[in-house]
Amino acid sequence: MKIIETPMAPNPRRVRIFMAEKGIENVPFEQRDIMAGDFKEPAFTELNPFQCVPVLILDDGTAISESIAICRYFEEVQPDPPLFGEGALGHALVEMWQRRAELGLFFHVTQVFRHLHPKMGHLEVPQVPAWGEANKGKVGDMLRIFDERLRTTRFIAGETFSIADITALVAIDFMKPAKMTLPDGLEGIARWHSEVAARPSAKA
Amino acid sequence: MKIIETPMAPNPRRVRIFMAEKGIENVPFEQRDIMAGDFKEPAFTELNPFQCVPVLILDDGTAISESIAICRYFEEVQPDPPLFGEGALGHALVEMWQRRAELGLFFHVTQVFRHLHPKMGHLEVPQVPAWGEANKGKVGDMLRIFDERLRTTRFIAGETFSIADITALVAIDFMKPAKMTLPDGLEGIARWHSEVAARPSAKA
Numbered sequence: 001m002k003i004i005e006t007p008m009a010p011n012p013r014r015v016r017i018f019m020a021e022k023g024i025e026n027v028p029f030e031q032r033d034i035m036a037g038d039f040k041e042p043a044f045t046e047l048n049p050f051q052c053v054p055v056l057i058l059d060d061g062t063a064i065s066e067s068i069a070i071c072r073y074f075e076e077v078q079p080d081p082p083l084f085g086e087g088a089l090g091h092a093l094v095e096m097w098q099r100r101a102e103l104g105l106f107f108h109v110t111q112v113f114r115h116l117h118p119k120m121g122h123l124e125v126p127q128v129p130a131w132g133e134a135n136k137g138k139v140g141d142m143l144r145i146f147d148e149r150l151r152t153t154r155f156i157a158g159e160t161f162s163i164a165d166i167t168a169l170v171a172i173d174f175m176k177p178a179k180m181t182l183p184d185g186l187e188g189i190a191r192w193h194s195e196v197a198a199r200p201s202a203k204a
Numbered sequence: 205m206k207i208i209e210t211p212m213a214p215n216p217r218r219v220r221i222f223m224a225e226k227g228i229e230n231v232p233f234e235q236r237d238i239m240a241g242d243f244k245e246p247a248f249t250e251l252n253p254f255q256c257v258p259v260l261i262l263d264d265g266t267a268i269s270e271s272i273a274i275c276r277y278f279e280e281v282q283p284d285p286p287l288f289g290e291g292a293l294g295h296a297l298v299e300m301w302q303r304r305a306e307l308g309l310f311f312h313v314t315q316v317f318r319h320l321h322p323k324m325g326h327l328e329v330p331q332v333p334a335w336g337e338a339n340k341g342k343v344g345d346m347l348r349i350f351d352e353r354l355r356t357t358r359f360i361a362g363e364t365f366s367i368a369d370i371t372a373l374v375a376i377d378f379m380k381p382a383k384m385t386l387p388d389g390l391e392g393i394a395r396w397h398s399e400v401a402a403r404p405s406a407k408a
Contacts, residue, residue, distance in 0.1 A: 049349045050304060062293065069300035076292035088280035089266065096273035100254060131335035145253045 002028045003070070004047070005054040009034065010110065010174045011067045012054045013204070017166045018071045020201035022078050027056075034123070068098070071163060083163045097157040097164035104142045106171035111135040113178040136180060143186060150188030154195075161196070169196050206232045207274070208251070209258040213238065214314065214378045215271045216258045217408070221370045222275045224405035226282050231260075238327070272302070275367055287367045301361040301368035308346045310375035315339040317382040340384060347390060354392030358399075365400070373400050 005012035019027065032038040032053060039051040048055050048065040056064040056073065064070050075084050085094030114124040115132030146168065149156065156164040172193060175182065182189065196202060209216035223231065236242035236257060243255040252259050252269040260268040260277065268274050279288050289298030318328040319336030350372065353360065360368040376397060379386065386393065400406060 049352070050308060058293075064293075064296050064300055066300045066303045069296045069303060072299050073292055073296035076295060088277055089262075089268075091280060092268050092273045092277035095276050096268055096270045099270045099273060104254060126334075126338055128332060128335045128338055130330075131332045131338075134330055134332055134335075148253070 001059055002030055002057050003054050004030045004032055004044075004057065006032060006034045008177075009053065010106070010170045011052070013170050014067045014166050015054050015056075015070050016204035017170070017201045018083060018163065019074060020204040021081065021083060021161070021166075021199075022074055024074060024078060035119070068102075068163070081161075083161070083166070085157065085160075085162060094157045094162045094164060097162070098167055101146075101156060101164045101167040101171065105139065105146065106167050106174075108135040108138040108142065109171045109174050109178050109180070112139065112180060113174065117178070139175070139180060140183065143183065143189060147186040147188040150192040152188075155192070161199075165192075165196050169193070169202065173197075205263055206234055206261050207258050208234050208236055208248075208261065210236060210238045212381075213257065214310070214374045215256070217374050218271045218367075218370050219258050219260075219274050220408035221374070221405045222287060222367065223278060224408040225285065225287060225365070225370075225403075226278055228278060228282060239323070272306075272367070285365075287365070287370075289361065289364075289366060298361045298366045298368060301366070302371055305350075305360060305368045305371040305375065309343065309350065310371050310378075312339040312342040312346065313375045313378050313382050313384070316343065316384060317378065321382070343379070343384065344387065347387065347393060351390040351392040354396040356392075359396070365403075369396075369400050373397070373406065377401075 003012075003015065005015070016029075019025075032044065034053070038044060039048075039053070045051055047057070047063045050065065052065070054065075054067060054070060056070045058064070064073055072084065075082070083094075084098075085091045112132050112135045114120045115127050115135070116129060121127055146156070153159065155161050156168055172182065172189070207216075207219065209219070220233075223229075236248065238257070242248060243252075243257070249255055251261070251267045254269065256269070258269075258271060258274060260274045262268070268277055276288065279286070287298075288302075289295045316336050316339045318324045319331050319339070320333060325331055350360070357363065359365050360372055376386065376393070
């Protein structure tokens, strides 16, 4: 088993934090260079026709792409601690908050980066700067909703740390390369961020 | 229990098809009008601060948003037939393909619609026509990848119908309101589409 990834990209970081929370340490990481075009090589495209990382390669050669699919695999082979919730309702609510964190926050931050950062011009074709700018407003709107949530709950999906916190943490930390800063006054997010960023897994 | 939705929107259709596949018929649907601004009303915003449908309301008042979270809830309360795969590897691979269908296809089709359709101007602020146009190319690229897949497998995630097929079917059917047509020569997609569109659930 091994994971093919890119150290600086946000999606692989989600998987590394998830594995650290589970205490899974015996899976080697193999680095590829997205900026050098490694993802477009035929051998990698065969593993993942969508040409993105991370990809988990099982011992029999099966390739699992998509960060959340990889996390879900580890959740089942090592259920403790549960990071996707528990029971039908718990699973649904964590899925809801994970998707809100991803589609509402993570996605918009990465769009700012991909459409406005000069280094991304050869990967995001065409770059649409007006779309990058529009996403800054969307990030702001979403941060206010998450801030309100985090004034009443300890973690994003409730009182237990989950995959939704991992996605939101990685999204907010990725605001820095996207050249955005957290607006002042988001006390709920600030309290939550200081707590989740202090977990040992955040260094993964 | 009830579901708040909008009949013409693609996300509610995913849930209706999913429920039809499960034979779940006893959950009433309540319609809201997205074009009239119903989602921005305070009572609805309290149910879903992200202001979108569908929302499943349980008998105790718990609100579950996000189509895939709602589907996952029904998957657990009524496991037969399984639509999210079976076993750790099966679950991971269906998750992978569901995400590819959603992020790779469904999302880009809806972006074409939201950023180019004049009627969406008051909901998608700001509309960025250049981004709408860019997504037409992304849809084309993704269709070719799915076409290649569907020349070798019966369904998107393999030999069994799954949530990934539902997402891809709804995405491809939503190309019509987005004023796009399937390119010629996609024989894998054409064969698959005629099979999944003929299932009774597709009328849901």
